[in-house]
Amino acid sequence: xxxxxxxxxxxxxxxxxQLGRALGAFAVKSPWxxxxxxxxxxxxxxxxxxxxxAHIRNGWFTEEQVRHAAKGLSSMLAGPALETWLARYPxxxxxxxxxxxxxxxxxxVPFVGFHDLMCVLLSGHRAKVKVASDDAGLTPALLxxxxxxxxxxxxxxxxxxxxxxxxxxxxxxxxxxxARYFEHYFxxxxxxxxxxxxxxxxxxxxxxxxxxxALGEDVFRYFGLGCRNVGKxxxxxxxxxxxxxGAFFPWKGIINHNKYANNYDYNRxxxxxxRAPILENGFLIMxxxxxxxxxxxxxxxxxxxxASSVDAKLKEVEDKLQCIVGHGYLxxxxxxFPGPGDYADNVDTLKFLLELDHGKx
Numbered sequence: 001x002x003x004x005x006x007x008x009x010x011x012x013x014x015x016x017x018q019l020g021r022a023l024g025a026f027a028v029k030s031p032w033x034x035x036x037x038x039x040x041x042x043x044x045x046x047x048x049x050x051x052x053x054a055h056i057r058n059g060w061f062t063e064e065q066v067r068h069a070a071k072g073l074s075s076m077l078a079g080p081a082l083e084t085w086l087a088r089y090p091x092x093x094x095x096x097x098x099x100x101x102x103x104x105x106x107x108x109v110p111f112v113g114f115h116d117l118m119c120v121l122l123s124g125h126r127a128k129v130k131v132a133s134d135d136a137g138l139t140p141a142l143l144x145x146x147x148x149x150x151x152x153x154x155x156x157x158x159x160x161x162x163x164x165x166x167x168x169x170x171x172x173x174x175x176x177x178x179a180r181y182f183e184h185y186f187x188x189x190x191x192x193x194x195x196x197x198x199x200x201x202x203x204x205x206x207x208x209x210x211x212x213x214a215l216g217e218d219v220f221r222y223f224g225l226g227c228r229n230v231g232k233x234x235x236x237x238x239x240x241x242x243x244x245x246g247a248f249f250p251w252k253g254i255i256n257h258n259k260y261a262n263n264y265d266y267n268r269x270x271x272x273x274x275r276a277p278i279l280e281n282g283f284l285i286m287x288x289x290x291x292x293x294x295x296x297x298x299x300x301x302x303x304x305x306x307a308s309s310v311d312a313k314l315k316e317v318e319d320k321l322q323c324i325v326g327h328g329y330l331x332x333x334x335x336x337f338p339g340p341g342d343y344a345d346n347v348d349t350l351k352f353l354l355e356l357d358h359g360k361x
Contacts, residue, residue, distance in 0.1 A: 106132055248281075
């Protein structure tokens with residue numbers, strides 16, 4: 001009979017560290033380094049093909065963006081980062097009953113549901129995963145890669161194409177509309193249900209040109225589709241927007257992406273018909289707006305005279321924000337590189353999973 005016992009936490013952590021090292025090589029498109037990588041040449045080639053072909057199934061998932069996402073995962077899975085994170089949960093060292101946790105993943109950026117899956121496996125539970133139609137085959141490919149390093153962990157995961165079926169708990173990510181459905185359908189289960197969020201930047205006017213250039217990474221990476229993408233900037237009353245346009249100029253090639261360009265043209269046309277005041281530079285539209293979530297190819301801005309008013313507004317909308325970039329917040333350019341302990345919606349996923357064993361959730 002097959003042994004389905006969950007491996008010890010040290011073994012689980014080691015498997016994810018090895019996965020991170022492999023993803024680091026794929027991020028820079030390294031040739032097969034030999035068997036020392038833990039992969040055969042055929043296995044290396046197969047994952048390379050999955051990264052390269054993702055854009056065929058999802059036009060937003062260009063090879064550059066997918067490899068950048070692999071780089072982000074590699075950084076997250078670095079040994080010291082994992083060790084520091086997991087040390088906060090001594091309960092991981094003890095034996096506990098294994099539950100089946102359903103994971104409903106989004107598909108807006110490459111590998112977006114990986115952290116939830118990793119938390120489930122590290123906590124010793126089984127995962128039943130429903131990937132988004134936009135996943136482009138990346139999650140199955142990642143699981144195949146993990147299976148090469150830790151088959152006993154990969155065996156704890158079941159991919160579902162239809163209904164999830166019986167699960168003991170649920171982690172679901174979607175829009176505000178789908179969140180209402182999730183709450184209704186899974187209301188009887190312990191659950192984490194995530195809604196739409198966005199991110200903002202707060203500028204104080206003392207930013208260097210290097211910092212503003214780094215802000216471009218927070219704005220344009222993944223074409224602005226992620227919840228960690230900055231969709232709005234708060235700027236001092238006297239701030240010159242030309243500084244932003246100049247700092248963002250290296251991203252001008254983004255307009256050559258057909259889907260992005262279509263969004264640019266559409267939003268520009270709508271706002272011009274509405275006679276809305278906008279600023280544009282050929283690849284980004286800036287619009288003064290009180291709202292938080294700007295459409296693709298656009299960036300909202302709001303001027304302020306008193307920094308305390310910005311703090312008050314951010315407090316009011318904190319349930320709609322994923323992260324804040326700026327002096328005193330996350331460093332510019334770091335929004336797309338969360339650490340393992342940077343939980344989506346600030347909900348401690350690992351704590352939630354560990355408390356399943358004790359009926360606390």
